[in-house]
Amino acid sequence: MKSINVGLIGTGFMGKAHALAWNSVRPVFGDVPPVRLLHLGEANDELAHRKAAEFGFEKASGDWKRVVSDPEVDVVSITTPNKFHLEMATAALAAGKHVWCEKPMAPKLAEAEAMLASARASGKAAVLGYNYIxxxxxxxxxxxxxxxxxxxxxxxxxxxxxxxxxxxxxxxxxxxxxxxxxxxxxxxxxxxxxxxxxxxxxxxxxxxxxxxxxxxxxxxxxxxxxxxxxxxxxxxxxxxxxxxxxxxxxxxxxxxxxxxxxxxxxxxxxxxxxxxxxxxxxxxxxxxxxxxxxxxxxxxxxxxxxxxxxxxxxxxxxxxxxxxxxxxxxxxxxxxxxxxxxxxxxxxxxxxxxxxxxxxxxxxxxxxxxx
Amino acid sequence: MKSINVGLIGTGFMGKAHALAWNSVRPVFGDVPPVRLLHLGEANDELAHRKAAEFGFEKASGDWKRVVSDPEVDVVSITTPNKFHLEMATAALAAGKHVWCEKPMAPKLAEAEAMLASARASGKAAVLGYNYIxxxxxxxxxxxxxxxxxxxxxxxxxxxxxxxxxxxxxxxxxxxxxxxxxxxxxxxxxxxxxxxxxxxxxxxxxxxxxxxxxxxxxxxxxxxxxxxxxxxxxxxxxxxxxxxxxxxxxxxxxxxxxxxxxxxxxxxxxxxxxxxxxxxxxxxxxxxxxxxxxxxxxxxxxxxxxxxxxxxxxxxxxxxxxxxxxxxxxxxxxxxxxxxxxxxxxxxxxxxxxxxxxxxxxxxxxxxxxx
Amino acid sequence: MKSINVGLIGTGFMGKAHALAWNSVRPVFGDVPPVRLLHLGEANDELAHRKAAEFGFEKASGDWKRVVSDPEVDVVSITTPNKFHLEMATAALAAGKHVWCEKPMAPKLAEAEAMLASARASGKAAVLGYNYIxxxxxxxxxxxxxxxxxxxxxxxxxxxxxxxxxxxxxxxxxxxxxxxxxxxxxxxxxxxxxxxxxxxxxxxxxxxxxxxxxxxxxxxxxxxxxxxxxxxxxxxxxxxxxxxxxxxxxxxxxxxxxxxxxxxxxxxxxxxxxxxxxxxxxxxxxxxxxxxxxxxxxxxxxxxxxxxxxxxxxxxxxxxxxxxxxxxxxxxxxxxxxxxxxxxxxxxxxxxxxxxxxxxxxxxxxxxxxx
Amino acid sequence: MKSINVGLIGTGFMGKAHALAWNSVRPVFGDVPPVRLLHLGEANDELAHRKAAEFGFEKASGDWKRVVSDPEVDVVSITTPNKFHLEMATAALAAGKHVWCEKPMAPKLAEAEAMLASARASGKAAVLGYNYIxxxxxxxxxxxxxxxxxxxxxxxxxxxxxxxxxxxxxxxxxxxxxxxxxxxxxxxxxxxxxxxxxxxxxxxxxxxxxxxxxxxxxxxxxxxxxxxxxxxxxxxxxxxxxxxxxxxxxxxxxxxxxxxxxxxxxxxxxxxxxxxxxxxxxxxxxxxxxxxxxxxxxxxxxxxxxxxxxxxxxxxxxxxxxxxxxxxxxxxxxxxxxxxxxxxxxxxxxxxxxxxxxxxxxxxxxxxxxx
Missing domain, CATH: 3.30.360.10 (Dihydrodipicolinate Reductase; domain 2)
Incomplete structure (x- = not known):
């Protein structure tokens, strides 16, 4: 079965929560493809590599752009501060990745509208992290x-x-x-x-x-x-x-x-x-x-x-x-x-x-x- | 010690609550004058007499005006529907009685303002039944x-x-x-x-x-x-x-x-x-x-x-x-x-x-x- | 209607609670005879009279025996410490009074059995103060x-x-x-x-x-x-x-x-x-x-x-x-x-x-x- | 860093819970060695392989003895019914594995005592699944x-x-x-x-x-x-x-x-x-x-x-x-x-x-x- 290859940007509260979720979704549910924790992005190489080791990611980069452009990655988790959402989500979607982006979409409504436009154009899944629902x-x-x-x-x-x-x-x-x-x-x-x-x-x-x-x-x-x-x-x-x-x-x-x-x-x-x-x-x-x-x-x-x-x-x-x-x-x-x-x-x-x-x-x- | 002589108008939910309160205030607190349940007013003589017997009032009237004009009465509890508050409170205050009136004051603000004017003119205590406080x-x-x-x-x-x-x-x-x-x-x-x-x-x-x-x-x-x-x-x-x-x-x-x-x-x-x-x-x-x-x-x-x-x-x-x-x-x-x-x-x-x-x-x- | 004439011995926590109860039972329930708070007994005359005035009793005695022997009294509330229950309840029952005695019956089982015997012999109501039920x-x-x-x-x-x-x-x-x-x-x-x-x-x-x-x-x-x-x-x-x-x-x-x-x-x-x-x-x-x-x-x-x-x-x-x-x-x-x-x-x-x-x-x- | 190589016997309520725990312990805590889900044992080969795929184990066996004797395995999770605990724990400990066994130890006290003796003899960690603590x-x-x-x-x-x-x-x-x-x-x-x-x-x-x-x-x-x-x-x-x-x-x-x-x-x-x-x-x-x-x-x-x-x-x-x-x-x-x-x-x-x-x-x- 084709695995789901995951990219993750950010390793704070929500970054760790995404890592844990990707890590457990198959053993918990059983009915999804194997999940490969593939590429972790953080603000610098050291942190990226350290957290990749902890979370179990295969690759690590100090530049998030390498995550979204990684040809093996299927889906990108974006858990950085809101002000980065527009740029990262747009880049990931443009690269043909699905996106799982933490809420809210962006600080300004116009940015959020732009994110929606990117998602529509890409045809990819673009989901927000509203976990309470x-x-x-x-x-x-x-x-x-x-x-x-x-x-x-x-x-x-x-x-x-x-x-x-x-x-x-x-x-x-x-x-x-x-x-x-x-x-x-x-x-x-x-x-x-x-x-x-x-x-x-x-x-x-x-x-x-x-x-x-x-x-x-x-x-x-x-x-x-x-x-x-x-x-x-x-x-x-x-x-x-x-x-x-x-x-x-x-x-x-x-x-x-x-x-x-x-x-x-x-x-x-x-x-x-x-x-x-x-x-x-x-x-x-x-x-x-x-x-x-x-x-x-x-x-x-x-x-x-x-x-x-x-x-x-x-x-x-x-x-x-x-x-x-x-x-x-x-x-x-x-x-x-x-x-x-x-x-x-x-x-x-x-x-x-x-x-x-x-x-x-x-x-x-x-x-x-x-x- | 001079007793407090009580008149009560109304015997519904609040009328009964007032009767019970007047009846217990001295045994509970000890530091108030004796309370005499003197004169009960209701919509008709039969009901007035029946409730007076139950609640322990000495006199009963089918006409509330006899309660507020009773010279022995010191204070009048008014527990009738709101639309009667203005007339009853004004009459009781004018007759020199203290008034304990259920809330709210009156259906219209102008009526409430008139009640306040009556209270000020009388110099008597005029208290509303806000019990939750x-x-x-x-x-x-x-x-x-x-x-x-x-x-x-x-x-x-x-x-x-x-x-x-x-x-x-x-x-x-x-x-x-x-x-x-x-x-x-x-x-x-x-x-x-x-x-x-x-x-x-x-x-x-x-x-x-x-x-x-x-x-x-x-x-x-x-x-x-x-x-x-x-x-x-x-x-x-x-x-x-x-x-x-x-x-x-x-x-x-x-x-x-x-x-x-x-x-x-x-x-x-x-x-x-x-x-x-x-x-x-x-x-x-x-x-x-x-x-x-x-x-x-x-x-x-x-x-x-x-x-x-x-x-x-x-x-x-x-x-x-x-x-x-x-x-x-x-x-x-x-x-x-x-x-x-x-x-x-x-x-x-x-x-x-x-x-x-x-x-x-x-x-x-x-x-x-x-x- | 013949009233219920009440004697009460004791004015502590439970004495006051009995007084309040006798005082309110008719206005609350409506379907009982008038209640006359007749005779209050306490450890001395001064306390007895003071509390009688507060609670609304007509007579007061510094000797409880005068309460149980009062020919007008119909029922005696006994709210003294447990060790007095036997003597007081027996005397009251023997005098033909109903008894409302605070729980428990007595410090020793034999005393409680004696109280039961008195009650049976008297044919009067003898009720204990188990209020939680x-x-x-x-x-x-x-x-x-x-x-x-x-x-x-x-x-x-x-x-x-x-x-x-x-x-x-x-x-x-x-x-x-x-x-x-x-x-x-x-x-x-x-x-x-x-x-x-x-x-x-x-x-x-x-x-x-x-x-x-x-x-x-x-x-x-x-x-x-x-x-x-x-x-x-x-x-x-x-x-x-x-x-x-x-x-x-x-x-x-x-x-x-x-x-x-x-x-x-x-x-x-x-x-x-x-x-x-x-x-x-x-x-x-x-x-x-x-x-x-x-x-x-x-x-x-x-x-x-x-x-x-x-x-x-x-x-x-x-x-x-x-x-x-x-x-x-x-x-x-x-x-x-x-x-x-x-x-x-x-x-x-x-x-x-x-x-x-x-x-x-x-x-x-x-x-x-x-x- | 040397990884912890895990064997797991059983895939019911507790088997799944162990699998999830092994899977998440490093991303959650960060301060433990990498965990390798190595060998899963179940009652038959089909179930063992299916669950191994779900939980992410590398190997699967329909015979639990192959798990405890697997030379690569460091620690064995035992999540089978209590009656099997003695045999499995003893075998695992004897094979030099650490043991994580679900509670209670065994149906009979003598069996539990035997398990303790095995643990003492082995010098290995032998821990019971008392999770509420x-x-x-x-x-x-x-x-x-x-x-x-x-x-x-x-x-x-x-x-x-x-x-x-x-x-x-x-x-x-x-x-x-x-x-x-x-x-x-x-x-x-x-x-x-x-x-x-x-x-x-x-x-x-x-x-x-x-x-x-x-x-x-x-x-x-x-x-x-x-x-x-x-x-x-x-x-x-x-x-x-x-x-x-x-x-x-x-x-x-x-x-x-x-x-x-x-x-x-x-x-x-x-x-x-x-x-x-x-x-x-x-x-x-x-x-x-x-x-x-x-x-x-x-x-x-x-x-x-x-x-x-x-x-x-x-x-x-x-x-x-x-x-x-x-x-x-x-x-x-x-x-x-x-x-x-x-x-x-x-x-x-x-x-x-x-x-x-x-x-x-x-x-x-x-x-x-x-x-």
Whole structure:
């Protein structure tokens, strides 16, 4: 069987996650071709070679261009900072490689649109790293919605909160410069949007508020103005008319990886929190009235593809496992098979929604999201 | 000792709660005058007499005017539908009685302003039934904020959700008529505002969204348009500059009495949910990093006035107990002592905020809340 | 209507709880005779009169015998330390009064048996203060069991833990003397037994372990041996053959009023924790496999008699409310009506079980509980 | 660098888990030699070759003896049913291989003792698959105990419950035959013992109860007696004198992978539940009294080796990740470095404790556990 030959650019948090995913996707799923970790790119030769040895790559380069131009490589994982995505993805696609690029697409909407154009021109799979949608719990929520278990959905709330910028005493960082985007809005907001898209489709109207909890930060030269917004709240409408909101914060002490979803329908409700990613909660009115209550459902082998990892219920998948599932879905897309994933085609909708949110904030009024 | 002679109008949910509170406030607290349940008013003589016997009132009248004009009565509890509040409160205050009136003040802002004018003219205590602020857990949160335990607060979220209107098959009710107000915005919104006021002071700017999950409801003559909004979301700013939002829903399946508060500061966070009203959650950065986490703090005698009810920690107060505490605070106000309560003077701020929210929804833009 | 004339002995934690309950039982339930708080007994006249004024009693005595001999008194609440129960209950019953006596019956089994004999001879209602069984959540669990919702029960676990003796630095107290009983076994053990009795009937076999977490305590004269056991674990069998255990501790840091029940049947499971006394958790295999999970059911008006307190679901009863329900059940027993309560007839089974547990500990082997 | 050449016998639940662990241990940890998946053994050639292709093994055999005798193999993973452990482990050790054998050691204590003798004779690393002890949360609990954060521990409770045998209608299985052991006692009991051993050291005295929730099961030929016990409760003492118990059940509806630990000390308490394996709960009396409460601590990079998997807090490890950590610890043992693991030397203590438990059940009295 022809192997899948992988190129990887970047070896940070996401680079390692991609390496682990490529490494495990075949033993976990069994139904994919052999995977060859072929060519690793990093900022310099030394680091590239060291990480290649660790991750099990055959070749290593201090220049990412050698990875995308390697004739043996079939697919390139791009895990570098966002500002490099356009150039790398475009080059890889132009070289006839499939692309697995970390989210978001790019700092500017125009760059993202250009990436989409490259993907369309290439005809190759171009998938974004929206891993939260790969959780069997999320997949099961989608199934419950499709089956109408909670009836038509009329209201949705999503909060995404962490606290890595919550310390007011922490010094000014690059992240606090406007050149990197809006702050929480684009850094975090894309995740809730990926979940909304997966579960419900498009967001149609938005009205955004943003706030700076700490307007200035220390620098060696004195306080400096923080140019981005660590908190954002966005009221919105979905395609089906449902109302809802997204609230995101990077300064929410105590929240580490919270993505709390509340979905309300005519016959019940569903709750989920990423910090307890192996659970979902379901309330249905079909239960007898005196025993209605939110059920804490633990993920289990009957929530595929949990079964590919563990044959026993309640035993917990982890964050890195979601990346393995995402890799499997990428391979499906490479093979032109049905795939639960957010490609550039879908990802651009998320980017356009973020842009509309930002405009609504600037204008102080509701904005329609362009299709 | 001169007793407090109580008049009560209304014997529904809140009427009974007032009766129970007046009945228990002295045995619970010990430090108040004897309470005489003197005169009960209801819609007719039969009901008035029957309930007076149950609740332990000495006199009963089918005409509320006899209660407010009873020369022996010192204070009048008003627990009738909102549309009667203006007339009854004004009459009671004019007759020189203290007034304990259920929230909100009145369906229209102008009526509420008139009630405030009556209260000012009378010089009597005029207190509103915002019982959730009386929870020892809430009082302790206020203390933690005052002490700076979580640092300056920069973001607040409050959700208030129930499901009594969540069934789309339920028929059209009076509640669905616009004459009763906006729907969830005023019916529920006043509670989060009472909590915000108690914990943080005034709301200064608002931007409101509202939604109708079920635009029509059944009547015997066919479907009829629902004129109110069962869902509302309001982005806001507080006096101290903190951002936040309130989200309210009367159609949130599975939510029974949820009032979920999230407070984020520079040094920690506090969480609370009315459905588990005997708990609060506290996260502080002063804990060692490797053991930081939300502490589930159970209310206890060291959270006054829990100690007046039970001398053992973790044994749970109930909803009706909050009304007893509120009654104690009312008596304090009658006695011109410090009181944690929302009188007409403070309540009008809540009513004005609701009005501003409604206008922001109609105008589709942010509105400053008048002082 | 003839009133119920109440005598009360004791004004501590439980004395106040009885006073509050007698005071509220008629306004809450409506279907009982008027209650007259007639005669309060305390250790001296001053305290008696002061508390009588607070609680609303008409008469006060520094000698409890005057309460039990008061010809107007119909029923006597006994809330004094356990060692007085025998004398007071016997005197009250002999004087033709109904008795509401706090648990447990008496420090020694023989005394409890004598109390039972007095009750039988008197023909009066003699009820013990096992308030935890009065929770609408517990009543609903009983209903679910009766309906077979979780199938035949085969295993039960109950833990009851608090931490008021958890501090090893706290000095030696009277509680640490053997004269007061075994320690956690009898002090706490009776509560789980009251719940087991209410839900399942008799315990038939027991095997008990006890432990002293802190074998000595400080006194002004130096360390002194602790004579009681603050921790006990008892393996047991129920009448229906189910296995299970009770575990109790008075030194469990962080536990404030925990009574955690786990019930396992052939078709499902039920969980409950007194610290969240307004919730129960239910797992049933009749739910579709992929959505099975513990449902968190909030108590509501359809769980009687919650409805007598609050007409809205999820709004929380408190500890003192349970005492009001217990008072209502006592009145039912006084009126020879069906009553969910533990009278001396049933209470003696609990006392005999405790005695059997103690013997099993001493003997190091299983003991059959005498009927 | 010399690679570690791996042999693996078995490809079921645990076989796959071992394969995944061997496959990822180097990319995750970085500080171990290259791992070569060399030789896979299964029951027949076809299965062996198919799984070898999936898992990435170079060679495959339908006869496990060829794996253990393969001169290139350094270490053999044994994941077959318990009854094969003695023969396979002995052969592998005799052939000079390190051994990683799934728990428990063997159905009979004498067999386990023989395995220990083989290990001692070989001088090779011989490690058992007790993966739950590898959780960073458990490792952190151990650290907190060592630091004395909750003071000297005086009481410990562990429950381990699942529901895979909870259905009374399910037919008789091989598991129900006495030849396979006692049932829940040995099948589950070894896990809590591995945790007790890791956290506290040896169990010294035991008193065990066992129960059959469903005494008979269906077979095609009619009902048949169940010979094992699906429920066991064991009261115990630890080396340091602390009391406690273990409770295990395979028939606890709703429990999927519950291992609930409660640890009580003189200055605080720690809770943990395997179903929420990325959390621990800590209560300490050093917090101010009015804010004491159980902290929910989410695992994070500062709880090693979480950091080797994910650089962000609260993002969740999974069950399979524990196996990767276990593999890392095995390698440490192979390299004669400090290792948190349960080798045959320690595992025999667990097996002897199980045997003592069984005897205490048969004798109906406490039994000392031999060292």
């Amino acid at each position: 790969q959780n069997p719990a999320i997949r099961h929520i989608r199934k419950l919605l499709d089956e109408g278990v909670i009836g038509p959905v009329n209201h949705v709330r999503i909060e995404m909160d962490e606290d890595f910028l919550a310390d007011p005493e922490a010094p000014f960082q690059q992240r606090h410069e406007a050149v990197n985007g809006w702050g929480a809005l684009d850094d975090f907001g894309v995740h809730p949007l990926s979940l909304l898209y997966t579960l419900f489709g498009r967001v149609t109207r938005v009205m955004c508020d943003m706030a700076k909890p700490y307007p200035t930060r220390r620098t060696p030269e004195g306080d400096r103005e923080v140019e981005v917004f660590d908190i954002a709240t966005i009221m919105l409408r979905l395609e089906n008319g449902a109302s809802g909101y997204i609230a995101v914060s990077r300064t929410a002490w105590g929240r580490k990886g919270r993505i709390a979803i509340q979905i309300f329908g005519g016959k019940g409700s569903i709750l989920y929190d990423q910090e307890r990613m192996n659970e979902l909660q379901l309330y249905v009115t079909s239960d007898r009235a005196t025993e209605q209550g939110f059920r804490t459902v633990l993920t289990a082998p009957h929530h595929p593809p949990y079964d590919r990892f563990i044959p026993a219920a309640g035993h917990n998948l982890g964050f890195n496992d979601l990346k393995i599932i995402e890799c499997r879905q990428l391979i499906a897309r490479m093979q032109a098979q049905p795939s639960v994933s957010i490609g550039f085609e879908e990802g651009i909708l998320i980017e356009r929604t973020i842009a509309a949110m930002a405009r609504s904030f600037q204008d102080g009024q509701w904005v329609e999201v362009p299709v | 009386q929870n020892p857990a809430i009082r302790h949160i206020r203390k933690l904020l005052d002490e700076g335990v979580i640092g300056p607060v920069n973001h607040v979220r409050i959700e208030m959700d129930e499901d009594f209107l969540a069934d789309p098959e339920a028929p059209f009710q009076q509640r669905h008529e616009a004459v009763n107000g906006w729907g969830a915005l005023d019916d529920f919104g006043v509670h989060p505002l009472s909590l915000l006021y108690t914990l943080f002071g005034r709301v200064t700017r608002v931007m409101c969204d509202m939604a109708k999950p079920y635009p029509t409801r059944r009547t015997p003559e066919g479907d009829r348009e629902v004129e109110v909004f069962d869902i509302a979301t309001i982005m806001l700013r507080l006096e101290n500059g903190a951002s936040g939002y309130i989200a309210v829903s009367r159609t949130a399946w599975g939510r029974k009495g949820r009032i979920a508060i999230q407070i984020f500061g520079g040094k920690g966070s506090i969480l609370y949910d009315q459905e588990r009203m005997n708990e609060l959650q506290l996260y502080v950065t002063s804990d060692r990093a490797t053991e930081q986490g939300f502490r589930t703090v159970l209310t206890a005698p060291h959270h006054p006035p829990y100690d007046r009810f039970i001398p053992a920690a973790g044994h749970n107060l109930g909803f009706n107990d909050l009304k007893i505490i509120e009654c104690r605070q009312l008596i304090a106000r009658m006695q011109a002592q410090p009181s944690v309560s929302i009188g007409f003077e403070e309540g009008i701020l809540i009513e004005r905020t609701i009005a501003a929210m409604a206008r922001s929804f109609q105008d589709g833009q942010w509105v400053e809340v008048p002082v | 009065q929770n609408p959540a517990i009543r609903h669990i009983r209903k679910l069991l009766d309906e077979g919702v979780i199938g035949p029960v085969n295993h039960v676990r109950i833990e009851m833990d608090e931490d008021f003796l958890a501090d090893p630095e706290a000095p030696f107290q009277q509680r640490h003397e053997a004269v007061n009983g075994w320690g956690a076994l009898d002090d706490f053990g009776v509560h789980p037994l009251s719940l087991l009795y209410t839900l399942f009937g008799r315990v038939t076999r027991v095997m008990c372990d006890m432990a002293k977490p802190y074998p000595t305590r400080r006194t002004p004269e130096g360390d002194r041996e602790v004579e009681v056991f603050d921790i006990a674990t008892i393996m047991l069998r129920l009448e229906n053959g189910a296995s299970g255990y009770i575990a109790v501790s008075r030194t469990a840091w962080g536990r404030k009023g925990r009574i955690a029940i786990q019930i396992f049947g052939g078709k499902g499971s039920i969980l409950y924790d007194q610290e969240r006394m307004n919730e129960l958790q239910l797992y049933v295999t009749s739910d579709r496999a992929t959505e099975q999970g513990f449902r968190t059911v909030l108590t509501a008006p359809h769980h009687p008699p919650y409805d007598r307190f609050i007409p809205a679901a999820g709004h929380n009863l408190g500890f003192n409310d349970l005492k009001i329900i217990e008072c209502r059940q006592l009145i039912a027993r006084m009126q020879a009506q069906p009553s969910v309560s533990i009278g001396f007839e049933e209470g003696i089974l609990i006392e005999r079980t405790i005695a059997a547990m103690a013997r099993s500990f001493q003997d190091g082997q299983w003991v059959e509980v005498p009927v | 590898q959780n960073p949360a458990i490792r952190h609990i151990r650290k907190l105990l060592d630091e004395g954060v909750i003071g000297p521990v005086n009481h410990v409770r562990i429950e381990m419950d699942e529901d895979f045998l909870a259905d009374p209608e399910a037919p008789f299985q091989q598991r129900h035959e006495a030849v396979n052991g006692w049932g829940a006692l040995d099948d589950f009991g070894v896990h809590p013992l591995s945790l007790l051993y890791t956290l506290f050291g040896r169990v010294t005295r035991v008193m065990c109860d066992m129960a059959k929730p469903y005494p008979t099961r269906r077979t095609p030929e009619g009902d048949r007696e169940v010979e094992v016990f699906d429920i066991a409760t064991i009261m115990l003492r630890l080396e340091n004198g602390a009391s406690g118990y273990i409770a295990v059940s395979r028939t606890a509806w709703g429990r999927k992978g519950r291992i609930a630990i409660q640890i009580f000390g003189g200055k605080g308490s720690i809770l943990y539940d395997q179903e929420r394996m990325n959390e621990l709960q800590l209560y300490v009396t050093s917090d101010r009294a009015t804010e004491q409460g159980f902290r929910t601590v989410l695992t994070a990079p500062h709880h090693p080796p979480y950091d080797r998997f994910i650089p962000a807090a609260g993002h969740n490890l999974g069950f399979n990740d524990l196996k990767i950590i276990e593999c890392r610890q095995l390698i440490a043992r192979m390299q004669a470095q400090p290792s948190v693991s349960i080798g045959f030397e320690e595992g025999i203590l667990i097996e002897r404790t199980i045997a003592a438990m069984a005897r205490s059940f048969q004798d109906g009295q406490w039994v000392e556990v031999p060292v």
